[in-house]
Every structure is written in C-alpha cells, then in structure tokens.
Amino acid sequence: MEQLSLFSATEYKNLNNQKPVMDAEFLQQWKSRVLTYQQRIRNTEAPQQVSLFDLAASHCDPERIDPFKLYLQSMAFYRMPDNYGQAAIYFVIDSDAEILLYIGETSQSNKRWKNTHDCKEYIGSYQELNHRYEIKTAVNIGFWWDAPVERKPRQALEQALIQKWKSPFNKEMWELWGQPFKS
Numbered sequence: 001m002e003q004l005s006l007f008s009a010t011e012y013k014n015l016n017n018q019k020p021v022m023d024a025e026f027l028q029q030w031k032s033r034v035l036t037y038q039q040r041i042r043n044t045e046a047p048q049q050v051s052l053f054d055l056a057a058s059h060c061d062p063e064r065i066d067p068f069k070l071y072l073q074s075m076a077f078y079r080m081p082d083n084y085g086q087a088a089i090y091f092v093i094d095s096d097a098e099i100l101l102y103i104g105e106t107s108q109s110n111k112r113w114k115n116t117h118d119c120k121e122y123i124g125s126y127q128e129l130n131h132r133y134e135i136k137t138a139v140n141i142g143f144w145w146d147a148p149v150e151r152k153p154r155q156a157l158e159q160a161l162i163q164k165w166k167s168p169f170n171k172e173m174w175e176l177w178g179q180p181f182k183s
Helices: 009-017 024-043 118-132 151-165 171-177
Strands: 072-074 088-094 099-106 139-144
Touching: 024 099, 024 151, 024 171, 088 118, 088 151, 099 118, 099 151, 118 139, 151 171
Parallel strands: none
Antiparallel strands: 072 139, 088 099, 088 139
8 A cells, every 4th residue: 555645755855854944033032041041050159069178179170161261263263274183172152142052072172173063063053043033143162171181081071061051052952952953
C-alpha cells in the first residue's frame, strides 16, 4: 500500500529547508530573558566557602571569571596569523545586547574555529535575524588564557561556567532557552 503525501517530494524538500523565523517581539523577549538571568549572575556575589585552613583561592574558580571583563576581539580572529595557539576558555558575547551566547574550551586557540564549528552557524543565524529586524549586534569573542592545559580540568571548568552563565548556544542549555538559531 502506498503512503499518501500532502506535498510532492520537491515541495516537501523546500518546506524542510526553510528556517523557522521568529518575529521581532519574540527575539527581543528571548534576548531579554537571557540578559535578565545573566545580569542577576553578574550582580549577585557568589556564596563563599568557609575553610578551617588558609587556602589560596584557585585562579580557575568559575566564580572569579567574568567573561564581560575580557578583552574582546572580532569573530574573524582565527583568520589572523597566529602560530602559537594555546589552551583557553573562550566566550562569545553580543556586546551590544550584553549577553553571553556561548562558552567553549580549546587546547589550540589558533585552530578551534578554523574548521567546522556549530556555533558559527548559530551566530550567523542570530546575526541574520537581528539584522532583519534592524536590531544592532556586536558579536565578539574573548579568551581566558589561564585555562588548565590538561583537557579534563579544562572541560570541567568549561562545564561549570556553562552551568553558571547558562549560555544559550551551548547544547546543555537548549532545553532552557530553546534552539531558535539552530540551522
């Protein structure tokens, strides 16, 4: 028995390839929810762990890393000549909206973005939609260079930062914020 179809193969393919588009109001509300959460995190002092001993604070404490205070550079940073690449935690920020979009880690800062990276597509879709509604964006990247060289501690720090900031382009936060910019 042949299955009936509402659309021809060509029509179905075209429908399948169309990106769902949110309206300007929904986009602004989405950005506002992210901003509200992240501003609360920035403006709330983290609880301090009390210790019986005088221990030096770890420089890798996620509570002490403020992505918004990092030197930001163009998202085209990876096209610049750079032969040294090093371990880093990186933060993709829309400075105009003051929201942290993505947190990642790398052992080679000069190579991580040269090839395929899903976040590039999300950023492109995000910027395209903002541009459509004439909403200004300034998407840049900042690196925190004191990241552990060893992979597992660096990834643990990355996860702690993602859980703290709830950066919407990280897959761990898609359930919370949705995936409005996934291609």
